[in-house]
Structures are given as C-alpha cells and as structure tokens.
Amino acid sequence: MLEAYSRAWCEIDYDTIEHNLKEIQKLMNKTKVMGIVKANAYGLGALPIAKTLRDLGIDYFGVSSVDEAIELREGGIQENILILGYTPPEHFSKLVEYDLVQSFLSEEYAKKLNDFAKAKDVVVRGHLKLDTGMNRIGIPFQDGHKEIEALKTIYELPYLRVEGIFSHFPVSDDLGQDARRFTKHQIELFEEAISYLKEEGIDPGLRHIQNSYGILNYGDLGFDYCRPGLLFNGMTSDDSIDTAYHLGLKPILTLKANVSLVKWIKAGESVSYGRHFVAQKPTKVATLSIGYADGLSRLVSNQGLEVLLHGKKAKLIGNICMDQCMADVTEIEGVQEGDEAVIVGEQEGNRVTIDRISRMMNTINNETLTSLASRLPRLPKK
Incomplete structure (x- = not known):
C-alpha cells in the first residue's frame, strides 16, 4: 500500500x-x-x-x-x-x-x-x-x-x-x-x-x-x-579518491520521484524562489515531487545537477524547494505527469550517482546518504 x-x-x-x-x-x-x-x-x-x-x-x-x-x-x-x-x-x-x-x-x-x-x-x-x-x-x-x-x-x-x-x-x-x-x-x-x-x-x-x-x-x-x-x-565516501585495492562494488540505491506537472514557460519567465533561473527561450519544465526535506539538498540548486527522465539527462533549474524541484525537459519527448525521474541510480542504460550530489555539496557520500529523510519509503527494488 x-x-x-x-x-x-x-x-x-x-x-x-x-x-x-x-x-x-x-x-x-x-x-x-x-x-x-x-x-x-x-x-x-x-x-x-x-x-x-x-x-x-x-x-x-x-x-x-x-x-x-x-x-x-x-x-x-x-x-x-x-x-x-x-x-x-x-x-x-x-x-x-x-x-x-x-x-x-x-x-x-x-x-x-x-x-x-x-x-x-x-x-x-x-x-x-x-x-x-x-x-x-x-x-x-x-x-x-x-x-x-x-x-x-x-x-x-x-x-x-x-x-x-x-x-x-x-x-x-x-x-x-x-x-x-x-x-x-x-x-x-x-x-x-x-x-x-x-x-x-x-x-x-x-x-x-x-x-x-x-x-x-x-x-x-x-x-x-x-x-x-x-x-x-556499493559505494565509498568519495568516488574521486583512489584506493590500493579495487573492489567490483555495485550500488544498491535508486532514488526516484514522480513528475507532478509539465508545462512550457516563455523566454524571460523565471523558475522557483529567488528567480535564479530565467528562461532564455521557450522551455519545457517538469516539476518533480522531491525536495530538500527529502534530502535533496538546497545547496545543489543551480549547479547543473542532472536527473534521468526516459533514460535521458535533464538539468535541474531554479532553487530546490522543500518538497519539489524543477527540471528542464525541453529536449526530452513525451515527459508527462506520473513519469518516474531517477535522482540517483540507473535508467535505460544511463546512470546518475550520489557522488555528484556530494561533490556539489562539498561533502562525502556518508553525509548525503544519511540526509535522506525518513519520509522516503525504502522499498525493495522492483
């Protein structure tokens, strides 16, 4: 349920x-x-x-x-x-x-x-x-x-x-x-x-x-x-740190969120708090139902963080909100309400990692993982 x-x-x-x-x-x-x-x-x-x-x-x-x-x-x-x-x-x-x-x-x-x-x-x-x-x-x-x-x-x-x-x-x-x-x-x-x-x-x-x-x-x-x-x-604290021994580890985490709305905005219109993103051309925006209260830190806002939709990378735009964030999906066809966005993990052969979030936050994966909110259900992989 x-x-x-x-x-x-x-x-x-x-x-x-x-x-x-x-x-x-x-x-x-x-x-x-x-x-x-x-x-x-x-x-x-x-x-x-x-x-x-x-x-x-x-x-x-x-x-x-x-x-x-x-x-x-x-x-x-x-x-x-x-x-x-x-x-x-x-x-x-x-x-x-x-x-x-x-x-x-x-x-x-x-x-x-x-x-x-x-x-x-x-x-x-x-x-x-x-x-x-x-x-x-x-x-x-x-x-x-x-x-x-x-x-x-x-x-x-x-x-x-x-x-x-x-x-x-x-x-x-x-x-x-x-x-x-x-x-x-x-x-x-x-x-x-x-x-x-x-x-x-x-x-x-x-x-x-x-x-x-x-x-x-x-x-x-x-x-x-x-x-x-x-x-x-299946991970270390920092992917960029070399180690003396290399294990064939595989990540066990996939972090997902639903798309709640897809809309077009005009050139000159802004997205999210603070108006830090202003569209330079007509832009298709997907709102994702995940935010900093879920553990997707506001610190990574406007840094080019990408998520996966339909197996393709979409860049987050504007400030991450408490419960939501927005992505530019102009170049991705068919994105609609109810689609699953992958924040961490693999989709159709492409992968996005927890480590890229940690690097943007200037921290280690340990902190990023333990910041995932309790309100996120932990479900067995399908």
Whole structure:
C-alpha cells in the first residue's frame, strides 16, 4: 500500500548486497566481517539490510547507540550487536536486558558500568575502545600518552566481560606518505596494546580496527573482524579518491520521484524562489515531487545537477524547494505527469550517482546518504 502513495522513494537492491559482501570477503580472506549498520545503515534501512547480512552469514553488527541496537533486537536480529558509542547511565539496564555489547570508552566509564553491574548482580559485555590517534573516544594509547594500566584495570573489573578490543582510523582513506605513516603507526600501537595484555596473561578477545577505507587500502591485516559500512551499499565516501585495492562494488540505491506537472514557460519567465533561473527561450519544465526535506539538498540548486527522465539527462533549474524541484525537459519527448525521474541510480542504460550530489555539496557520500529523510519509503527494488 505504501508504494502506491509515494511521491518520492528509495529502491534498495538487497540481492546486490551479497555481491558486495563477497567482494569484501575475497579481499579480507579469513578476517570476518562485522556489519556496520549505524545511522539506519547509512540511510538505507538498518533492519532489512541487517537481516540480509545475517542471512548471508554475518554474525556481528555495529551500531552507534542503544536505541539503534534495540531496534535490531526487536526486529529479530539475535546476533552480537556492538554499540560503538556512548550509552548514558540511565540506559545501562538496556545493555543487559537486550544482551548488547557496549564499547568501554574510558577507564572512568568502565568503572561506572562495573558499579551498575555490581549493584544489579549482572555482567555487562563489552569491547575496549583504544584511542590510537582519532582523539575522539577511547583509552589513550599514543606516543607520549599511553594509559597502559587502564587497559589491565578494565579487563579485570569483575562485573564486566571484556570480549574484544578495537580502534579506529582517521586517515585510512589517504594514500599520501604522511597519512600512510600515521595509519601504519596506529596499527603498531594497536598491536603493542594487544601484546601488553597477552604478556599480562589477559586474553584481549576479538580484535578489529579496519573501517571501509582501512579495508580498501590495507587489505587483510590478520585481525578477527573488519568493519565495513558503506561498502555493503556499493559505494565509498568519495568516488574521486583512489584506493590500493579495487573492489567490483555495485550500488544498491535508486532514488526516484514522480513528475507532478509539465508545462512550457516563455523566454524571460523565471523558475522557483529567488528567480535564479530565467528562461532564455521557450522551455519545457517538469516539476518533480522531491525536495530538500527529502534530502535533496538546497545547496545543489543551480549547479547543473542532472536527473534521468526516459533514460535521458535533464538539468535541474531554479532553487530546490522543500518538497519539489524543477527540471528542464525541453529536449526530452513525451515527459508527462506520473513519469518516474531517477535522482540517483540507473535508467535505460544511463546512470546518475550520489557522488555528484556530494561533490556539489562539498561533502562525502556518508553525509548525503544519511540526509535522506525518513519520509522516503525504502522499498525493495522492483
């Protein structure tokens, strides 16, 4: 029923996720894949994508928050779920209730969790987050500032079960000499922390450090898991960035909108707010039922962004409105109300990508995807 009422929508090709996962697994050999589905699986629908990955053998998922984890649990995901970020103390009980794996972000935070667990006579599961250079969250473990004793302290807290250790790369997308030196040193620091724990007779548990670009630029490092997110969706953060390894990824997203009106305007007439487009000749204009409230940013107005209609490219004209935008279809025959315009994806052999929108916005595909509004239905590809 929902599809029939949709003015604009996303189509998700769930079958292609298997192809993308196999591409990752070919590169990573025996390193297992943790499915990162935070931020609604980068905007494309966390639960259906997690279910698809689960059915393909993925046994560990990563999310940003306890509410995202609960959504997966209540949706039927019974596999391990790691919360990569902060859970407030008032929600500590949810970690136990839903059998979730919490990141231990600092020694103080781990002790708070331990105190809670002691008071409730329960055990809280978690992975220790090691800060090797991101300087965001985690136990500091960098040159000149290594909180070595904190590692042992957290592993030995009696009401915590530390099942793993992980860190994160800030510049794994950069193949420049300085960035590669920095990232390789992060790997060395990570391995040093693991060696220290083993020397102390402590099993570090599951080890993981590689994000999507960490996979594409460093291959199999021999840890237990890697953490791709955007790669399942068949894309990277920026198409213009080269990588050391090239996977045959295929995008799973098609973004569409209906044509609501087609009309001719005369030379000298303008289109949309601000009158930034003024026709120089008689122009056929198609109004599309998608706007910035759907995630098609107003920032890309009047920059030559093209969409597909009848398999041909049509340039958006005038400012993008909250719920609508307009395209010049003068050279495309037969465009009429009810036609499907492709904003992202393929139509009759032509393709338009999310990346061109991101470049116009001076941002990365991660942000563009996660800006897609919740009012856009996420539907299986026809």
